[in-house]
Amino acid sequence: MRESGSAGPADAGRHRRLLLVSTNYAPEHTGIGPYAAQIAEHWAAQGHETHVLAGMPHYPSWSVDPEYRGRWRHTEIREGVTVHRRRHTVPGRQTAVRRALFEGSLLAHKLTAPPRMPRPDAVIAQLPSLAGGVAGARLAARWRVPYVPVVQDLMGAAAEQSGIEGGDRASAAAARVEAYVLRRASLVGVIHDTFTAKVTALGVAPDRIRTLPNWSHVDAPARPREEIRRRLGWAPSDTVVLHSGNMGLKQGLEVLVETARLDPAVRVVLMGDGNQRETLRRFADGVPNLEFLPPALEGDFPDMLAAADVLAVTQRASVLDMSVPSKLTSYFVAGRPVVASVADGGGTAWEVRRSGAGVLVPPEDPAALLTAVRDLAADPAAAARLGAAGPRHVAAHLSRTAGLARYDALLDEVLSGQRPAVRGSAT
Structure with missing residues (x-):
């Protein structure tokens, strides 16, 4: 040698x-x-x-x-x-x-x-x-x-x-x-x-x-959205906002709990695990339109992301994170619009803009997050355009x-x- x-x-x-x-x-x-x-x-x-x-x-x-x-x-x-x-x-x-x-x-x-x-x-x-x-x-x-x-x-x-x-x-x-x-x-x-x-x-x-x-380290969705939504108990008329991944302090997931409180017609789903999961459960007590799911099995993960209407990524207002969370690249593959409640200037905001696959709202602002979700629900064509940009971005850059x-x-x-x-x- x-x-x-x-x-x-x-x-x-x-x-x-x-x-x-x-x-x-x-x-x-x-x-x-x-x-x-x-x-x-x-x-x-x-x-x-x-x-x-x-x-x-x-x-x-x-x-x-x-x-x-x-x-x-x-x-x-x-x-x-x-x-x-x-x-x-x-x-x-x-x-x-x-x-x-x-x-x-x-x-x-x-x-x-x-x-x-x-x-x-x-x-x-x-x-x-x-x-x-x-x-x-x-x-x-x-x-x-x-x-x-x-x-x-x-x-x-x-x-x-x-x-x-x-x-x-x-x-x-x-x-x-x-x-x-x-x-x-x-x-x-x-x-x-x-x-x-x-x-x-x-x-x-x-x-x-x-x-x-x-x-993006996950495969593209393979099963019909309607099949997955039926299995999860999500009605066709439900507007489902899904966050997947770590439930830690940095994510500031309280903003999604508060978003659910503001509008009982929006179903908010927190899927994953982390050291703040039980704290968030207690904080969400009495919010019937918020549900917790365990981490998805690897083979189910892309299909569960694609079954949602909006995919959420959140961070605390004090966090200017230069990294790009792995959930974001997975979201792009799923072909659903992303709403990013994050500080401007960080890696997540930069990548959402570059992809053209989502919208940015101020962090820790549930009213702004809810407005973005409602706007997407009211304009299916706009939501579809944003969702379609994700897989294109993955193919070109990720x-x-x-x-x-x-x-x-x-x-x-x-x-x-x-x-x-x-x-x-x-x-």
Whole structure:
């Protein structure tokens, strides 16, 4: 094996040994997990020896999957990928201290029990997990191989805006760790151009940054809408507003509860899980036109999205999130109009405008959200135009094939020997 761990141009496309560090991974089916799994499975299908260092499945319920409870370390083969899992704490309630314990337990276990594997050609890590970022950087330094973090989100900004107790102090600490992680990278991937300024502010030269947009990781709907609506008990005359995904503090889902309170003729559905689910249940007590559904089975998910009339994405007014939530790319595939109750200037607002598949309303404003829903219900032709724009946008900009090709190109570049020198060391 070569001494440096890097390949020359003639090696691009050869069989490689790769390590992806991602706290979230399959069977988690929302958030970052599906992207990590599809990247790793793509590399394995190409013939690369692919390893993943992950946590125990726990998202979005923030409860360890029953199949993995009681395990400290576990190695399994999933779709040709060797997955090395390490135990960690799982906070049922989000505070700065509990989040720090979560990240600290992940980091300690990943570094004291790294995956048993030969030296890889490169280490790739998925952020916002601080533990995954630091573990990836230190393992890459230990092996003296290229290190590439991919920024799905930044914990520093998220902690400051989340409303979590102690968020300001957590934000400052997280930003310091993120700077440490990113400055040690050969190249840095970001899922959206809106992250570039923040990553640069953390000390990364612009010529080290590459944009790797997320793609839609679900298939197109396959079954008739009427069939799914009958199964779910949604009448043809119902105007159904559906939110799917994590029920956390950042989402500010109280706005949908209040929207339901304002108009009993609008059926609001919250589908998914998260640490705010029970709090939202209590807040929604006495609102008959609001229902909670568990996370959809993977095969049902696209059809359930398509069965709704409007798909909602929400964030708290204090959140200016540069990331693009995975639910949004899934919404586009479903072919239904999107109403985004989010701060202007963030990644979600930018992507909704670019797609032409939805409308923007101010965050935490139930009256504005309800007006947008009523307008769409009153104008089926306009709703159909917005809905049809989603699949077109996916085909043009968010295809899985194009997204995975960008990861291949990133690997080729970082292993070509032309990358900037890695800063820092394992110490």
